[in-house]
Each structure stands twice: as structure tokens, then as C-alpha cells.
Amino acid sequence: MAGPNIENVRRILVVGSGAMGSQIGMVCALAGYEVALQDIEEEMLGRAREELERRMGRNVEKGRMSREEVEAAFGRMTFTTDLEGPASEADFVIEAVVERLDVKREVFRRLDRAAPGHAVLATNSSTIVSSRIADATGRPELVCNMHFFNPALVMRCVEVVRNPKTSDATVETTAELARRVGKEPVVINKEVPGFVANRILHAIRSEALWLYENGVASFEDIDTACRTALGHPMGPFELMDLTGIDVAYHAANSRYEESGDPKDRPAKSIVEKYERGELGRKSGRGWYTYDEEGRRVE
Structure with a gap:
């Protein structure tokens, strides 16, 4: 064949x-x-x-x-x-x-x-x-x-x-x-969890969540910094809302299953939002709130 x-x-x-x-x-x-x-x-x-x-x-x-x-x-x-x-x-x-x-x-x-x-x-x-x-x-x-x-x-x-x-x-x-x-x-050419882009994204998201959960800055200001200082089209919290907080939750659990490293577990704030059903644009609320057309309202 x-x-x-x-x-x-x-x-x-x-x-x-x-x-x-x-x-x-x-x-x-x-x-x-x-x-x-x-x-x-x-x-x-x-x-x-x-x-x-x-x-x-x-x-x-x-x-x-x-x-x-x-x-x-x-x-x-x-x-x-x-x-x-x-x-x-x-x-x-x-x-x-x-x-x-x-x-x-x-x-x-x-x-x-x-x-x-x-x-x-x-x-x-x-x-x-x-x-x-x-x-x-x-x-x-x-x-x-x-x-x-x-x-x-x-x-x-x-x-x-x-x-x-x-x-x-x-x-x-x-x-x-x-x-x-x-x-x-x-x-x-070599299988690694998260491949290339998502490994880099995971590092950015993990740092953003650490900064937020430790009271260093609000998630809105972290997003602003990534857009205005780093040139990202959207900040990590905006991106989580777009792709789905449930996706971030499951991806972190999958990484943890592969690595066994507690650092790979989903962040506390991600677990809380997942359990409340605040999944981002798809549910109308995540880090931000959205209307029925998926437009941000706050």
C-alpha cells in the first residue's frame, strides 16, 4: 500500500x-x-x-x-x-x-x-x-x-x-x-506535554495566575500589561475566557496526570470558576462577563 x-x-x-x-x-x-x-x-x-x-x-x-x-x-x-x-x-x-x-x-x-x-x-x-x-x-x-x-x-x-x-x-x-x-x-519531532505553543502559554498563564492569587495586581491590570507592554493581542485572562476555563482546568489536570508534579495542578482560582460553571464566553461569565453574542459587558 x-x-x-x-x-x-x-x-x-x-x-x-x-x-x-x-x-x-x-x-x-x-x-x-x-x-x-x-x-x-x-x-x-x-x-x-x-x-x-x-x-x-x-x-x-x-x-x-x-x-x-x-x-x-x-x-x-x-x-x-x-x-x-x-x-x-x-x-x-x-x-x-x-x-x-x-x-x-x-x-x-x-x-x-x-x-x-x-x-x-x-x-x-x-x-x-x-x-x-x-x-x-x-x-x-x-x-x-x-x-x-x-x-x-x-x-x-x-x-x-x-x-x-x-x-x-x-x-x-x-x-x-x-x-x-x-x-x-x-x-x-518529539512528543512533550503541551507541545510548543501551549507550553509557553502555560508558563505565561501560570505566572499571571500567581500574580493575581497573591494580590500583586488585578487580573484586568495583568491583561493590560500583557497587551500594552508585551504586544499580546489579548491578556492571559481574556484568552482563558475565549478558549474556555474548563479547557484550562482539564489541560492542567492532564499535565498533572502526566508529570505528577503538584505545580501542574489547576490553580485555585481556576478550580473555583470551573466548579461554579463560570467557563468564560461560552457560559456568559468567566473572568469577565459577556452578553448573548459573546461581547464583553464588564
Whole structure:
């Protein structure tokens, strides 16, 4: 069986229609690929389509792209609850389901049975390395992390992470796919928790939380310092609200499980917000408060 080749990638399956999966699907469709977006719930798929239509409509209104481009992209997308059917036609699969190892391993088992032998099976996970998933398949050399950043329609970086069995052809194909969908790949040759960007982000976030919890400065002023002194587009607390405080909570727990280092446990203020359901923009309140459109009100 021939190995992966970017010239043979025409159909892409994205598994999971949450914020990341749906936007990854649209990024690929806008680049000209036939895309199947799969989820286990019709309701999730409906919400994903509505949100994409809202985002794309806003881009058209602001002149970032034409209505024809958007309509053509939607014409290349299908929304389905069927996994095996689209997998059987896919040249490349990007998994973006919940950050639970058991769920991902089961998804990869099913994908391995259904997908053509040349298809790359990539996980978008930012916390689970692909070596923990690859042995659920019979093609570990075709498994890697392809980690997009939130919001995937905007952020340019994609981390391509090889596991010890990932082939060079898989890495090259995945990196080139990232380029062809308008992203800039960063190839990571050794699995480490958090990869590159999130390790750096974690260091900044940990320091910001320490400064806040020790009364050195308010979270608003820490955000202001990061924007006005360091040139960051948003501060660490604003970013936590955007990506989800639940994501920060689970990522910290995952790091702690890997390292056993108490310093990797979620910060006290993160635990408190998680337990109160203050998850950021998605819940209307996190560090800041938001209206129904996700605009900050205080």
C-alpha cells in the first residue's frame, strides 16, 4: 500500500463538530477540499452549521471574502452523523472530539477499520499525544497530532507532532496540508506535554495566575500589561475566557496526570470558576462577563 501523498488528498473527514472541528472543516472547505463534518448528534451538527453561517456571513459583510466563496465552501461540505461512510472515502481524517483518551481510542479503532489504507489519521488534541492513540489502529505510521489553534478560522499556526512510529511521509503530508489550507505548520519531532505553543502559554498563564492569587495586581491590570507592554493581542485572562476555563482546568489536570508534579495542578482560582460553571464566553461569565453574542459587558 502506497504511503500518504498530498497530491492524493481530496476528501477530508473531520470528526467532531464543536467549535474546533466545525471551523477546521470550514478552513478545509474554503481551501477547495471536499469535507465531511461528522458528529454523533444531529443537534450538534445543526448548531455547528448555524454558527459557521453566522461567522461566514460576518466575513462577507466586512468584505473579507465574497458571498460566492462562502456558498462554494458550504457546497463542498456535508454534515453527517455517519462515521464509517465518510471515512471509507476519506484521504485524510482530523479527529476533534472530546479530550478523553478512551473516546479517542474508540474513534480511531473505527476509523482504522473504515478508512482507506493510505489515509492519515490525525488528532487535533492539544493534550493527548498520538502515541497513546496510534496502537488502537493497524497503521501507527499514519497517525500524528495536527493541532489547530482556537479560533481555527483565524489562527495561522498548526502544530504537527510525530510519535515514535509516525513516518516522514505522514509528517510531510500533514505539514503540506496545513500550508494548503492557509496555515503555517510547526513540526515537533518529539512528543512533550503541551507541545510548543501551549507550553509557553502555560508558563505565561501560570505566572499571571500567581500574580493575581497573591494580590500583586488585578487580573484586568495583568491583561493590560500583557497587551500594552508585551504586544499580546489579548491578556492571559481574556484568552482563558475565549478558549474556555474548563479547557484550562482539564489541560492542567492532564499535565498533572502526566508529570505528577503538584505545580501542574489547576490553580485555585481556576478550580473555583470551573466548579461554579463560570467557563468564560461560552457560559456568559468567566473572568469577565459577556452578553448573548459573546461581547464583553464588564
